[in-house]
Amino acid sequence: GCTEAIVGGEDEFYALADNGLIGHFVKSGSDYIINQEFNIVVADDDGNPYTYSGLGHDIATGEFYLVSDQSGEHQEDKLIILNGDLSVKAVHSITYAGESDNSIHTYDAQGVQFYDGNIFVLSEKFTKILQLNLSGEIMAVIDLSEQDVRLPSDFVIKDGLFYIIGDHEDHEPVPPISIFEVDD
Numbered sequence: 122g123c124t125e126a127i128v129g130g131e132d133e134f135y136a137l138a139d140n141g142l143i144g145h146f147v148k149s150g151s152d153y154i155i156n157q158e159f160n161i162v163v164a165d166d167d168g169n170p171y172t173y174s175g176l177g178h179d180i181a182t183g184e185f186y187l188v189s190d191q192s193g194e195h196q197e198d199k200l201i202i203l204n205g206d207l208s209v210k211a212v213h214s215i216t217y218a219g220e221s222d223n224s225i226h227t228y229d230a231q232g233v234q235f236y237d238g239n240i241f242v243l244s245e246k247f248t249k250i251l252q253l254n255l256s257g258e259i260m261a262v263i264d265l266s267e268q269d270v271r272l273p274s275d276f277v278i279k280d281g282l283f284y285i286i287g288d289h290e291d292h293e294p295v296p297p298i299s300i301f302e303v304d305d
Contacts, residue, residue, distance in 0.1 A: 175233030214255030
């Protein structure tokens with residue numbers, strides 16, 4: 122599959138492919154070598170495995186967080202919580218208690234981050250960030266400037282700032298990184 126996310130630190134990292142394969146890499150001298158592979162298999166009601174577009178990690182608990190990225194507005198997305206050994210701990214439907222004009226499942230996830238006890242999901246379609254609690258409920262929707270971020274591709278949160286990069290194709294110049302400060 123296509124690499125969708127990398128999380129980790131100086132001596133190790135985890136790389137996620139869109140098909141649910143996670144590789145654990147460890148530093149060996151000046152290189153990184155694959156230590157282990159994990160195949161995350163969570164399927165919808167029809168038995169079709171989910172695809173993913175990001176991986177969050179809580180360093181304190183060791184838990185990992187995936188958000189499925191289904192293609193249809195009537196296909197329910199899921200928050201999948203993995204234990205530190207990458208076994209499935211919980212699967213929650215993504216929900217929203219407020220009113221919505223359309224399906225809440227059309228956002229097109231492009232990145233997932235764990236920060237300050239919440240899961241944040243970058244929406245390519247709406248240029249917004251969704252803030253989810255650990256039960257999968259959308260608690261807030263953070264608007265971003267579409268002029269600053271064209272086709273958002275991935276992001277990271279550091280010290281309360283959101284660093285977002287846009288998508289590009291091989292023939293296009295690399296897009297700039299946009300930095301947003303979000304009020305609590």
